[in-house]
Amino acid sequence: MAGKSISYARYGYIFSVPFVVAFLIFSFYPIVYTIFIGFTDLKGLINTEINILSEPLRNFRTILSMDSFKKSLSNTVIIWIFNFIPQITIAFLLAAWFTNRRFRVKGQGVFKVLIYMPNIITAATIAMLFYSLFGYPKGPINDAFMQFGITTEPLNFHLQKWTARGVVAFIQFWMWYGHTMIVLIAGVLGISPTLFEAAEIDGASASQIFFKITLPSLKTIVIYTLVTSMIGGMQMFDIPKLFLLGGPDNATLTTSVFIYNQAFSGSYFYNRAAAASMIMFVIISILSAIIFFTLRDKEEIQLQRKKRARIKAAKLAERGLAV
Amino acid sequence: MMNHSMSAATNVMKTVIYIVCIFFAVLSIFPFWIMFMNATRGTFEIQQNSIAFFPSTHLISNFKILTGKSFNPLVGFMNSMLISSGATFCAVYFSSLTAFALVAYSWKMRQPFFTFIMAVLMIPAQVSGIGFYQFMYRIGWTNSLWPLILPAIASPAVVFFMRQYLLATLSLDVVNSARIDGSGEFATFNRIILPIMKPAMATQAIFSFVFSWNELFRPLILLTDNEKYTMPIMVSLLRGDIYKTEYGSVYLGLSLTVLPLFIIYFLLSKYIIEGVALGSIKE
Incomplete structure (x- = not known):
């Protein structure tokens, strides 16, 4: 028995094989293939011939000079901002209330379940539902507005740029603030309770506790939420696609809808869509890199910090000696 | 005295909190409620008033119109x-x-x-x-x-x-x-x-x-x-022209696409909320 040792390391490799194979086939190869198509003349529904362009960057140049692409980028940013600011504000407010020990809000379980609910419902269905809710001239929202005397005649939400964008941003907000709230609550509950107790004993007010203890402790989680929301915002597809098909006048055209329209409608410009995908990929990669570095091993960062502090202390001591 | 005013302020704040929370809870339910109710209402009823808090009797005729087309x-x-x-x-x-x-x-x-x-x-x-x-x-x-x-x-x-x-x-x-x-x-x-x-x-x-x-x-x-x-x-x-005026059927179609999700959600919401909280702590 003794001395008989078998290395099991190979099972680590064997059990990772399905993941790696599926990743290579369904993610890696399609990405490489997309990059390749970006440099070719592939277009048309039934065309199977691919030739690399004599001027390889032409698709990228075309895309970057297209007004609708620029518009799709700015729309994506505008819609994202109008969704994210209320989202994080209200999520924070609710998280602060639900975790506050002085208020002891009852029925939290029910509130959480209801507020989170829109997040798991099909986005496509929600987009179409809101299309009906904001119907013109008759629709639930217009009916309610007229009944309460907010407006005297029905509003055509679908025809005006800012109301259309506003509704898309609202849907996005409405689907995600519950999720953000739960993430923030989990973060607050992760903070050591002794910190709060000490602050309370020192007579800190609720807002002081929030800004001096809660917020700084949640820094990582807030950055994480911010960046995942930005990446999610870049991908926004289902809602603008089904709400107003990118209209009116491209006001709700997002980058993903732009890519879809290039490749799967009109002239079937797969090559241009691929080039636009790559531009989007670069933007998302930069955002991902930010999150990756902020979530890096915390201990490592702390070790580095301690090291730096020690060096600083040593220097100070040296100077002190010199003086 | 001071204690009393402080607890009064806390009570006012608590009332505000409950009002806001109830508002958001209603905001979550309201669109889906309208959707499920209108799924049972006829096109004429919806044209008269598109907000209803109680179901009507047109569920079966809506279903027939819905499935009679492409859906x-x-x-x-x-x-x-x-x-x-x-x-x-x-x-x-x-x-x-x-x-x-x-x-x-x-x-x-x-x-x-x-x-x-x-x-x-x-x-x-x-x-x-x-x-x-x-x-x-x-x-x-x-x-x-x-x-x-x-x-x-x-x-x-x-x-x-x-x-x-x-x-x-x-x-x-x-x-x-x-x-x-x-x-x-x-x-x-x-x-x-x-x-x-x-x-x-x-x-x-x-x-x-x-x-x-x-x-x-x-x-x-x-x-x-x-x-x-x-x-x-x-x-x-459902966005196609053939459903343009079939309001009740559109609402019914939408309801059917998400019905399984509602069932899953209300059976398992506790685990779902816990799962979101767990998944978020990435440290």
Whole structure:
């Protein structure tokens, strides 16, 4: 028995094989293939011939000079901002209330379940539902507005740029603030309770506790939420696609809808869509890199910090000696 | 005196909090309530007043109009069910296996592999969509359900969650004693590790299922045969001109696409909320 040792390391490799194979086939190869198509003349529904362009960057140049692409980028940013600011504000407010020990809000379980609910419902269905809710001239929202005397005649939400964008941003907000709230609550509950107790004993007010203890402790989680929301915002597809098909006048055209329209409608410009995908990929990669570095091993960062502090202390001591 | 005024202020604040919370709860329910109620109301009723708090009697006639056109809820339900169940099985089983490889064995590439999984965590389907479509087109897999199921074998986010769970719960003694009993490594995984992971698998199964059920982009580019349509694609049919004035049927169609989700949600909401909270603590 003794001395008989078998290395099991190979099972680590064997059990990772399905993941790696599926990743290579369904993610890696399609990405490489997309990059390749970006440099070719592939277009048309039934065309199977691919030739690399004599001027390889032409698709990228075309895309970057297209007004609708620029518009799709700015729309994506505008819609994202109008969704994210209320989202994080209200999520924070609710998280602060639900975790506050002085208020002891009852029925939290029910509130959480209801507020989170829109997040798991099909986005496509929600987009179409809101299309009906904001119907013109008759629709639930217009009916309610007229009944309460907010407006005297029905509003055509679908025809005006800012109301259309506003509704898309609202849907996005409405689907995600519950999720953000739960993430923030989990973060607050992760903070050591002794910190709060000490602050309370020192007579800190609720807002002081929030800004001096809660917020700084949640820094990582807030950055994480911010960046995942930005990446999610870049991908926004289902809602603008089904709400107003990118209209009116491209006001709700997002980058993903732009890519879809290039490749799967009109002239079937797969090559241009691929080039636009790559531009989007670069933007998302930069955002991902930010999150990756902020979530890096915390201990490592702390070790580095301690090291730096020690060096600083040593220097100070040296100077002190010199003086 | 001071205590009294402070508790009065707290009470005012508490009232404000409840009002705001109830407002948001109603905001969540209201659109869906209108949707379910209008699904039972006739077009004429909806034109008279599109807000109703109680159901009416036109459910069956709405259903007949809905299915009399292009919308076939049974086909959509079956396809969505097949894809979501298949993808959920793949995501949960193979992610557990990958997580087991990452936790139970020390191999040279373990750390680089994990770093790699973290790095690809955020890559969305859209960026590779064009290449994915062309690849599937060339091998004749458009209008097949496989390209919507098999990619779930590589689900980085699920692997990440499973790894965290195993790190917290798995004692390597379990694996070692199984070895002494003569169990093979793969058998150990299936018979001993998987049962340990049940709670994590249940949580991730819910999320994988919902994610798959709701997905629009990949099904929309791959499936053109209406016998293969999934529920979210069916939704896009409701936008067509043939349903333009059939308000009740549109609301019914929308209700049918999300009914399974509502059932899942209200049965499992406790685990779902817990799962969101757990998944968020990435430190």
